[in-house]
Amino acid sequence: MNILLLGSGGREHALAWRMARSPHLSQLFIAPGNPGMSLYGTCLPRIGVTDFAAIADLIRREQIKLLVVGPEVPLVEGIADYLREEAGLKDLLIVGPDARGAQLEGSKDFSKAFMQRYGIPTAGYKTFGRQSYDEAVDYLKTLRPPYVLKADGLAAGKGVIISEDLEEAQRELRELLTGRFGEASTRVVIEEYLHGIECSVFIATDGHGWRILPVAKDYKRIGEGDTGPNTGGMGSVSPVIFADETFMKKVEERVVRPTIEGLRSEGIDYRGFIFAGLMNVGGDPYVIEYNCRMGDPETESVMLRIDSDFVELLERMASGELGDYQLEESTKYAATVVLVSEGYPGTYAKGKPISYPHEPTFDSALFHAGTARDTSGHLMTSGGRVLTASCLGSTLEEALERCYKLADQVHFEGKALRRDIGQDLLKLS
Template sequence: MNILLLGSGGREHALAWRIAQSPNCTQLFIAPGNPGMVSLGTCLPGLNPKDFPAIVEFIRKERIELLVVGPEEPLVLGLVDYVLEQEDLAELPIVGPDAAGARLEGSKDYSKAFMQRHGIPTAAYRSFRADEIEAARAFLRELNAPYVLKADGLAAGKGVIIAQTLEEAEQELGEMLSGRFGKASSCVVIEEYLHGIECSVFIATDGQDWRILPVAKDYKRIGEGETGLNTGGMGSVSPVLFADEAFMARVEEEVVRPTIAGLMVEGIDYRGFIFAGLMNVDGAPYVIEYNCRMGDPETQSVMLRIQSDFVELLLRIGNGALGDYELKIDPRTVTTVVLASEGYPRSYTTGQAITLPDLPEGAMIFHAGTKSEGGMLLTNGGRVLTATCYGDTLEEAMERSNHLAKSIRFQGKNFRRDIGRDLLELGQ
């Protein structure tokens, strides 16, 4: 079948890599794609995922039989609604929710209220706008440090602030409500800080049934030991040692089941992936946030662990027929290390020449922010590449990913060497 995948980052490169391996994939188109994907399908650098009429025109022209939406912004803006409103495309299988379902990510205030309505465990919270700043400060004084502040809308993974003191929290609150993240922070969610360890759970659902994909853990801070500024993600590991059978049984019963049931009750036909960022608090799962798509860089680790036909899974999601699909998981450990440009997540330079090594067996380099110019591969983003490797043990996977990351060369390269170390220490 002809498949159109929207997106251009490391997540989409990993999705494209897995899709291209399926015998069900005849032609893969990727819009806009990146240089790392050219061997997997046809990249369409001129096709913008937010240009809905152009997307529809391409679907018709190339007789696309499955649409897979990688990034969150087109989903939140209503791409799925737009496509399905076309009379001739009303039955097109699409992996990605409509705008109503995408609100789980598009509005932190909405998603927290959704959790409350459906009894899904999450941190206590309140939401505030600019004209409620005094009430917001009063609520901060009711909480204990540290303080969690979240921009309500999309902020490219950087709209969460964890302030260590009340004074810092009040300053951050003022800056957010004054437009630091534009419209995204016109409303700010303040919530209690949960003490525990995080993991990422990905739910593939056709609106009624679901499969839980391999669990991963990501690392958001720029510095080793989870220090420094928040980023879009500096690495990931799968599986996660503490997400054992007992914990995952609670996740399915207390988080996954009521989430899907809640969507159905509210009349939302959710077909796609749901990311549930969880905090393990003494063995109990609490939802930190939802995303309406796969995460990045967790997808890079998760895709290497899926052994069953991924296109069949996607098609069943889009057709509302997940049914008896058997998800087969590779038991090996996978670690992903992100290579970032110097200065990221603040201002950074691009256009640096990249030298890639020969790829060892059991390893992948996924492109996130690269471009091809004059026959050269150049940096073109904050997060540039990911080094993703299998290992029979966590220690072996970490060693191999770090070795691969070291062997990739570009000026100003920055990466964390401790991805997975906390889990290694936890297991000792």
């Protein structure tokens, strides 16, 4: 089976790495891809993830049977809807929801209202537009700190602000509503703050049934001890010690089941991944947010722990035939440490030469996130998040030790990383 994977980051590299191990795969095409992904398929750097016409032409030309959409933007912009209307593509299998389903991520207000409609536990909230600044401030004053502000639309993982100070929260609110993230923050969701510990749950669904993938935990803040501004993610680990059988039973009954049934009741044929960012509050799961795709950098850890045929899972999801698929996951621990450019998530330099020790193996990988080759073919930095070191281990300590050993063998000017990934979970063990 010929497969097209859309995306160019660490998430997509990890997906390609896992897909390449399947006997169901004939040829893998990746648009636009990155230098590391060329080990597994044909990268097409001139085709962007929102160039729908070029993607449709590629699907016809290469006789693609299955499309896997990695990032959220093409899903929110309606790539699934577009391709289903294209001539000759009615039999194309797509992993990823249509534009309506993608609103779970595309609009924080939509997702919060959805959770309220179906009794899915989440923090209390209100949504405010540009003309409602005074009302929003009044609502902030009714809450206890910390104050949580979220841009309604897509903001590349940086649209959430948590402030301990009311005056600071008011300033941040004004900046959001006056266009810090463009159209994405013309409306702002203000939430009650939930006290607890987070984890990431990934749901693979064919619109009816579901499988819960290995649970992970990510680390968003740039600084050690979870300090500084949010980033796209600085590391992840899997499994998560507190996500035990009792907790996950609550997750399935209180979050997963009503989410899938709610989508069906609204006429949304959702075939793809749902990320549920959860907060464990005294042993009970609360949904912080949904994503309409796999998360990054959690995917890098999750893919290392899936032992069953991943392409078979993707095909069954897209065809609506999840049926009796047996998801097998490793009993080992996985960890991921992200190597970033100096200055990230603010201004950073690009074009720094990179050297690193080895190609990916079955239990250790360097997934590319922000890399490119110069005109001479040398590997260079091209983004804020550059590479992720991802490793398996018999224990979390071993997985982390292997990750940091691998990370220390990567060299580029200005390399930065967090040295405390997973330490909070080690203290719980």
